[in-house]
Amino acid sequence: MKITAVDTCILTIPMQREMRKQFAHHKLVVAEISTDEGIKGLGTTLGFGGGNVEAIQVYLETRLKPALIGQDPLFVERIWERMARGESGKKHGLSAFAMSAVDIGLWDIVGKVAGQPLFKLWGAYTDRIPAYGSGGFVNYSIDDLINEARFYASLGCNYYKMKIHHPDPRENRKRVESVRRAMGDGMRLMVDVNQRLDVHSSIEQARMLEDLDLVWYEEPVNADDVPGCAEVARAIRIPVATGENAYTRYEFRELIEKRAARYLMPDVQHANGFSETLRISHLAAANQLIVSPHLAHELSIHVVGALSNGFLVEFMDWIPADLFEYPLQCVDGCFMIPERPGHGVALAPGAREKYRAA
């Protein structure tokens, strides 16, 4: 089998409901890999809030695509190594976003050739993946936060994650407490700092939230500062989660060795695809840590479905019903992994035309 073409495009997805208050749209870079046997693989990577997608597409078109044409797509590990070692070993940042899309598309082809969904190909653990509702952005009013949490609760989710981005830590406390009070014990909360605080301020903020039964405290400091993250983790009683801005097994190894987090959050569309995310997840298992992948739940379900140390997928409800051919439904707070071969995600008829023009 040989790769005959890689076709890329950018889709612009307008936001719905509360999320419109924070973002006009997200953008999705799509890479469709064609083969001489007619099987195609779909790779995607998300430009959150629309960021970086043009550069990712150029990297795909000019640096990765020429090296892919003529290769056997079933040799995923070999292609991965070539991509990772090419360009003087660029596997962080935007090049990792591009590599992720290719790796996801290659695995889609492997699954289709094998006739199996990926989580089964990797040795399944579960086909039913619990999700947490995610959003809670800083532009939301307290009513918006509660409305969004109630939306996820209406789908059976037992967890909701909100941002704590207000410069005044007391205001963040008030917002989290308001949601906690409105939702009661039926819904547990996580909070996300998104790297906005220094070590001291982050410890102070966390201590103000310690009585609210939070599941985790996410990205407490600049993601490059692993010792700083570890210092926060040692000082607070809420478990720390991090990893959405780490790209390789080596960065995660440092997080693990420094005991910087209890929950690791690789993103399959950023951390060099399914291949590296699985390596990271197995490294986590060897160190008694839990994996809860960042975003891309439509793909991450396969990773969690193949792990004994997987936890929740992040469900940020931004995907319109007409984007993918078989929209995933959150039922009783869980996603059932589809039995379709590969990752099971395909663009709906007309979606490419509709959202390219948006």
Ligand SMILES: [Mg+2]
């Ligand atoms: Mg986050």
